[in-house]
């Protein structure tokens with residue numbers, strides 16, 4: 723990370739992939755030494771923890787997503803956690819189309835006007851109502867997802883122990899997860915494509931992600947890396963997400979796991 727920093731760098735944006743915390747102490751230390759802001763991409767990390775703190779709460783700003791693919795959803799939507807009091811007023815302005823309308827509503831100015839950049843980022847009340855209902859079941863949703871992840875872990879352990887697939891290592895002490903997703907690592911891209919086909923024939927949809935930013939057209943145009951990114955390239959070619967959603971049952975997990983075991987010719 724430090725090798726990627728230039729005099730034009732302003733912020734570090736760690737991504738808490740799968741709701742698992744980045745090494746925030748190290749990142750905050752680098753940011754402090756280089757006088758950079760930290761903006762946490764906690765899109766997948768609602769209710770995950772790092773050393774007793776919720777993810778999104780350690781950087782200057784934290785971004786949560788309520789996109790339909792996340793644990794707690796409102797179709798589209800998200801939240802900005804503003805952890806530096808100095809940034810609160812500007813955040814209010816940016817989300818209110820660049821106006822000081824929030825100050826107007828509080829009676830701090832007699833009319834509102836345009837004072838900065840911004841756009842129409844406010845969610846509607848209907849979206850808010852939907853999200854509120856989701857939040858009132860947050861712990862229950864999280865617990866269910868964690869249970870499903872644990873079940874995948876148990877059912878796929880024999881294949882992992884035999885070295886046929888890779889699974890995520892247990893979280894180190896001090897970190898807590900939110901059961902956002904469960905993935906396996908295949909030996910190579912061809913094996914992944916073949917397993918996707920095998921699962922598809924059984925009516926099971928498994929998808930992969932992401933194209934690494936540094937290899938995307940926009941990444942190549944705007945970005946730079948501090949090293950060759952070999953690990954990212956290798957993992958992104960081999961990673962497969964398994965089905966995981968609130969309505970899923972533990973029997974469904976067993977079915978998917980058995981189908982994977984069948985693919986490798988192992989006993990389910």
Ligand SMILES: Cc1ncc(COP(=O)(O)O)c(C=O)c1O
Nearest residue numbers: 737763765766787788789799800
């Ligand atoms: C890691 C990560 N960052 C950012 C986003 C974008 O979130 P949103 O779609 O709410 O803008 C997503 C999900 O879509 C994500 O998984």
